[in-house]
Amino acid sequence: MSVTFQTSVEEQSVQFNGSIGRLEINVDVRAFCAGAVLLVLLLNLGFWQLGRAEEKNSLQARWEARSALPAAAPLALLQTADVSQYADRRVRWQGVLDPEAYVLLDNRLHRGRVGYHVVALIEADDWLVPVNLGWLAGDPSRRTIPVPQLVEGPALIEGQVYLPSAKPIILQKQLPPDRLPATSQTLYWDQWSDTLAALTGQSVFPYEVRIDPASPLALEAEWPVVNQSSAKHVGYAVQWFAMAAVLTLIGVLLMSNIRDIVAGRPSS
Numbered sequence: 001m002s003v004t005f006q007t008s009v010e011e012q013s014v015q016f017n018g019s020i021g022r023l024e025i026n027v028d029v030r031a032f033c034a035g036a037v038l039l040v041l042l043l044n045l046g047f048w049q050l051g052r053a054e055e056k057n058s059l060q061a062r063w064e065a066r067s068a069l070p071a072a073a074p075l076a077l078l079q080t081a082d083v084s085q086y087a088d089r090r091v092r093w094q095g096v097l098d099p100e101a102y103v104l105l106d107n108r109l110h111r112g113r114v115g116y117h118v119v120a121l122i123e124a125d126d127w128l129v130p131v132n133l134g135w136l137a138g139d140p141s142r143r144t145i146p147v148p149q150l151v152e153g154p155a156l157i158e159g160q161v162y163l164p165s166a167k168p169i170i171l172q173k174q175l176p177p178d179r180l181p182a183t184s185q186t187l188y189w190d191q192w193s194d195t196l197a198a199l200t201g202q203s204v205f206p207y208e209v210r211i212d213p214a215s216p217l218a219l220e221a222e223w224p225v226v227n228q229s230s231a232k233h234v235g236y237a238v239q240w241f242a243m244a245a246v247l248t249l250i251g252v253l254l255m256s257n258i259r260d261i262v263a264g265r266p267s268s
Contacts, residue, residue, distance in 0.1 A: 042247065043242040047237070049234070088161065097123075101120060104182070105184060122155075128200055131157060134219035135222075136220070190197065
């Protein structure tokens with residue numbers, strides 16, 4: 001087997017020519033570099049989608065495992081220093097509702113319709129716990145703000161603690177409400193606890209609880225564990241890897257005489 005290499009510089013391109021036996025290689029170096037960059041990008045996108053699929057599987061497994069644990073009182077969770085252990089934990093307590101103590105979380109979609117999430121501050125052992133009661137339709141014209149009809153007095157509250165997997169991206173910092181009820185784009189209970197405590201005269205649980213959809217207090221309460229299944233991420237990964245394979249095949253066919261070799265034709 002013999003190998004010969006030569007390079008030539010033409011007017012606008014740098015060519016690489018070589019051969020290994022009958023296999024001839026003719027490469028435009030700049031085109032090859034561009035193709036290599038694109039190939040690396042496609043592969044990275046494929047592996048990123050696989051990583052997202054694994055992340056969704058982990059979230060689903062955590063939700064199932066913690067849903068099987070016995071329900072606890074919200075304040076009992078604060079005895080655990082590891083905040084990550086709060087996520088998806090089932091909670092249950094006999095709370096007291098104040099029909100004026102709530103925050104509307106704006107711009108929340110439900111089946112293609114824009115509305116609000118109603119987050120009520122419900123009493124629990126002299127504390128207030130933010131409980132997301134679900135989705136409430138808003139005025140399509142945005143001229144008025146809906147008023148949820150909350151039942152005043154004691155009620156059994158059941159739900160699961162919600163910890164967002166990432167911090168929301170916002171253009172303007174959200175200040176804590178200075179009165180109740182209030183409307184906000186994003187909720188920061190952990191950062192607003194002191195302000196809300198001064199406003200209400202009670203300590204505030206620093207994490208949101210999403211109410212059990214079967215609760216009589218629930219509005220349109222649909223809480224998907226993940227916003228997209230792991231199978232879809234795997235499907236996207238397959239698409240990226242397929243595009244990388246096609247790009248590689250096209251590059252090999254354009255840069256070599258492998259088609260002539262396979263077909264048994266003499267090299268040109």
